[in-house]
Amino acid sequence: MPNPYRRLPPLGALVGFEAAARLGSFSLAADELNVTQSAISHQIRTLEGHLGQPLFLRTGRRVELTDAGRDLLGTSAAALETVRQGVRRLAAYTKPGSVVVLMPPAIARGWFLPRLPAFRAAHPGIEPWLATLDTEMDLSEAEIDIAIRLTPAQEVGARAVPFLRDDRAPMAAPELDAAFARSPETVPLVHDESPDDWQRWFDAAGVERADISAGLNFDDHAMALDAAAQGLGVFLGNPVLAKDRLADGRLRQVGAHVLESERVFHLVALERTLHRQSVRVLWDWLCAQASLAEG
Numbered sequence: 001m002p003n004p005y006r007r008l009p010p011l012g013a014l015v016g017f018e019a020a021a022r023l024g025s026f027s028l029a030a031d032e033l034n035v036t037q038s039a040i041s042h043q044i045r046t047l048e049g050h051l052g053q054p055l056f057l058r059t060g061r062r063v064e065l066t067d068a069g070r071d072l073l074g075t076s077a078a079a080l081e082t083v084r085q086g087v088r089r090l091a092a093y094t095k096p097g098s099v100v101v102l103m104p105p106a107i108a109r110g111w112f113l114p115r116l117p118a119f120r121a122a123h124p125g126i127e128p129w130l131a132t133l134d135t136e137m138d139l140s141e142a143e144i145d146i147a148i149r150l151t152p153a154q155e156v157g158a159r160a161v162p163f164l165r166d167d168r169a170p171m172a173a174p175e176l177d178a179a180f181a182r183s184p185e186t187v188p189l190v191h192d193e194s195p196d197d198w199q200r201w202f203d204a205a206g207v208e209r210a211d212i213s214a215g216l217n218f219d220d221h222a223m224a225l226d227a228a229a230q231g232l233g234v235f236l237g238n239p240v241l242a243k244d245r246l247a248d249g250r251l252r253q254v255g256a257h258v259l260e261s262e263r264v265f266h267l268v269a270l271e272r273t274l275h276r277q278s279v280r281v282l283w284d285w286l287c288a289q290a291s292l293a294e295g
Contacts, residue, residue: 009050014076016043021073097126097278103148105132106221110241126278139270145279147268157271163290166263168196170255173231180234180254188233189215192224196261205257
């Protein structure tokens with residue numbers, strides 16, 4: 001297989017060239033890079049030899065770019081700036097106190113974010129890095145410190161703690177509260193993609209309804225809660241994740257029947273990851289906050 005990098009110039013020489021071309025001086029480039037002027041001159045000669053053409057016109061003590069040099073300056077400056085930005089971004093991965101946490105968006109918005117100010121006040125040196133995905137990842141192959149997911153620990157050397165049961169109860173804006181209590185078989189419904197759906201609720205509640213699948217559909221639990229709070233229908237939501245909306249009156253839990261789910265979210269982390277102090281502090285806090293009964 002041919003080497004795709006064979007025609008690239010020496011990258012160290014490209015750094016010296018970019019500085020000299022940008023500053024218009026070999027000596028200023030040497031000062032900026034903390035090397036000697038002869039080192040800059042050597043890098044330029046090496047680069048010109050590799051490319052087979054001059055990049056500077058040398059007139060006495062002054063240097064000017066050739067047309068090829070001006071072309072290369074634009075390319076090299078953009079490429080080196082891209083590398084510089086990429087390297088700067090890497091600092092975040094080793095930031096002291098950073099803990100990467102993966103959880104579904106609904107739990108992030110409905111459970112974690114409302115409690116985050118209290119955690120930050122108690123532990124200002126720890127900075128959770130929140131990734132919100134419904135996709136579950138293998139912690140032994142991903143850069144994730146703690147995950148909240150339905151699948152318990154399957155990785156070798158992982159620990160799992162039950163975190164939240166995905167119970168469901170009907171929730172509606174105040175203007176639909178009485179209507180649902182009076183005739184649940186006619187009030188508009190809101191759906192998400194949970195297997196604990198309205199069909200199961202109506203069956204368990206012993207209520208007949210012909211058009212159970214009708215109504216708005218969302219793949220995001222939090223958006224479905226927002227839709228219900230706007231009076232667009234009654235949603236079968238998780239009371240823990242709806243706690244803030246229930247507390248401020250945007251939603252009311254309606255109907256007497258709560259659908260108890262077999263779906264349980266777990267806290268999962270690798271034992272070796274828990275040896276890091278920052279990870280262990282957040283893990284212990286999550287374990288203390290978590291409850292299958294209350295949120």
